[in-house]
Amino acid sequence: MKAHLTQLLATAAKSIAPDLNADSILLDRPKSAEHGDFSTNLAMILAKSLKQNPRAIATQIIAALPTNDYITKTEIAGAGFINFFLSAQSRQMVVRDIFTAGTRYGCNTQGHDAQGKPQKVQVEFVSANPTGPLHVGHGRGAAVGDCLARLLDASGWNVTREFYYNDAGAQIDNLTISVLARCKGISTEHESFPENGYRGEYINDIAAAYLTKHTVVADDIEVTASGDINNIESIRSFAVAYLRHEQDLDLKAFQIEFDVFSLESALYSEGKVEKTVNALVASGHTYELDDALWLKTTDFGDDKDRVMRKTDGGYTYFVPDVAYHAEKWNRGFVRVINEQGADHHSTITRVRAGLQALDVGIPAGWPDYVLHQMVTVMRGGEEVKLSKRAGSYVTLRDLIEEVGVDATRYFLAARRADSQLVFDIDLARTQTNDNPVFYIQYAHARICSVLSQWAALGNGTTVPLVSADLSPLTNAHEVALMQRLSEYPETVENAATELAPHVIANYLKELASDLHSYYNEYKFLIDDEAVKIARLSLISATQQVLKNGLDLLGVAAKERM
RNA sequence: GCCCCCGUAGCUCAGUGGAUAGAGCAUCCCCCUCCUAAGGGGAGGGUCACACGUUCGAUUCGUGUCGGGGGCACCA
Known part of the structure; x- marks a missing residue:
C-alpha cells in the first residue's frame, strides 16, 4: 500500500517539480488517526526550490494525483503536510496479504544481490573467553546477536552464526x-x-x-x-x-545455536597468525622499536601505534583478531557484524586498521560492530551482584532458572543495545501486564483460545478465514489494528537496517495492546455470521504477525497461558 | 587528560528534522449476566540535562558545559 501511494505521489510531484529525486519522497505514518493513514512533508521540502508557499504547492500536488481506488480523502494540514485517508477496502487488504505470506509475512530481500541471491553475512556474538560461566552481559550479547541473525535472515541474507573462542593467550x-x-x-x-x-x-x-x-x-x-x-x-x-x-x-x-565455533588456538596452529604478521610486515606498515614489532595503526586513524609482537616474543591479542577477520573475508562474507560488549570498543579501530594494512580489498568500514552497554540486575529494589558459582558476577543460567528463557531473552533484547540496561527480576517474573513478555504472549494465547472455541462449536461454518469478506471491518479498533499490521514489514526492515532488535520488541507490545483493546470492546463469537468471520479473520492475521514477531525475538508464541 | 555510549514523566524506557513528545509501572477514578479482568477505559504527571549555533521548523543535527557508565597495557 505504501509503495502504491509513493508511486502516485511521485507521479504528481514530477509534474510540478521535474527535477525532484524520487527517493526524497517520504510517506510517514501519522501518530494521530486524525491525520490520516499516511502523510507527507513533500510540499514543505519543495517550498525552497520552487519558491512558493508550501500550502500552495500541496494544493497543486493533490490536484495532480492520478485517479485511484486507494485514497478517499486528502487534506492539507499544519504548515503544509498532505494527509491521505485510505478507503476501507485498501485498509483491509493487509489481512489477505498476511494470509498469503504466512510465516513469511514481514520478510524482505534487502540481503539479496543483483541476481536475487542471498548474500553471505556473518554474525559473531557472545565469543566469551573460556575462563568461566557466561554472565548476564554475555546473555545480552547472546539475545541481541541471535535476534540480529534472525532479522538478517528475514531480510534475505544468508546468515552464519559464529562464536570465537579466545582459547590462547x-x-x-x-x-x-x-x-x-x-x-x-x-x-x-x-x-x-x-x-x-x-x-x-x-x-x-x-x-x-x-x-x-x-x-x-x-x-x-x-x-x-x-x-x-x-x-x-x-x-x-x-x-x-x-x-x-x-x-x-x-x-x-538459553536456546541459542551457533553454526560455527572458531578457535583462536587454531589460528596459531594453522599458521594463520604467522601468515598475517608476514603480510603486515610486507605491507610496510610495521616497524621494530624497543625489541617489539609495531603496527602503524595511526596510518588508519588510530591515535597511537600498537604493539604486535611483545618483547617476550608473544603476539598481542589484536594480531590473531586481525588474522581471524582476514579469514572471515576470505570465507566470502560480504558483511560481518560483531556483537560485543562496549568495554571492548577499542578493538574496533585496531582490527580495521590491521585489515586495511593488509590491503586486500577489504572496505574501510568492514566489519560492522554492534556494541551493547552494561547490564545491572535488580531484585527487590537492590542490585544483585554475585552468583554463588561464579563469585564475582550474575550468571546467565541463574537468571534463566529464575525467570525463564522467554522473559530473559525478551528483556535483554528489548532495549537499545547502546544504552545501559536494568534487568528487573521481579518484573520479569510477574504474570500481569506489567510484564511485556506476558502481555504479548497473552494476546497470542487469547486469539488461540477464541479460534479454538470457534472451531469447537462452529459446526457447519466452512467459510475459510483466509477468503473472508473483510468489508465489515470498519470500526476504530479494527482500523487501528489493520494499520498496525500493515506497519510490520516496514518495522522488520527498519530493525534490520538499524541492527536494532528492540524495535521488534516495541512493535509487538503495541500490536498486543491494539489486540487487547479490541478484544475488550468487541466480541468475536457472535451471531452475525458475516461480521464474525471478518473479525475472526482479522484476529487470525494478528495471531500470525504476533507469532512472526516473537519468532524474530526467539520467544515462544504460547497457545495457552 | 583523551576516546566511545547514554542523559526524555516519580521509576523503567520508546520515539523523532516537522502537526498536541509517547508507553508501562507507580498515584487517583471507572469497566466482568459477556470469547482468559493474566484484560480494558480515563485523570494527573515534562524547561526532552544546560547553553549557543544550523534550519522555514531542533527533543532529533553541530559545538561547548554539566551529570552517569565504559575504555585509554608490550591484558583480552
Missing part, C-alpha cells in the same frame, strides 16, 4: 594457574593464590574433576584429565574444554 594462562593452585589445595584467600587468578567456585569444580580424571566433551573435542598436577598442558586443555562444555550448556539453556 594470557587469560588462559591465568585460568590454568588458578586451577593448578586449587589442585594443590591453595585457598583463594591464601597469599600464594595467583594475584589475578579466577576465584569462583567453578575453579574448584574443575580442579576436582581434573584430579579425578574426568572426561569432558565440548563441541568437537573430547579431553580426559590426566590428574597429574605437574602437567601444565594437561591442566590447560582440560580446563578450557571443561569451561567450553559449561558454556555450551549455558547456550543450550
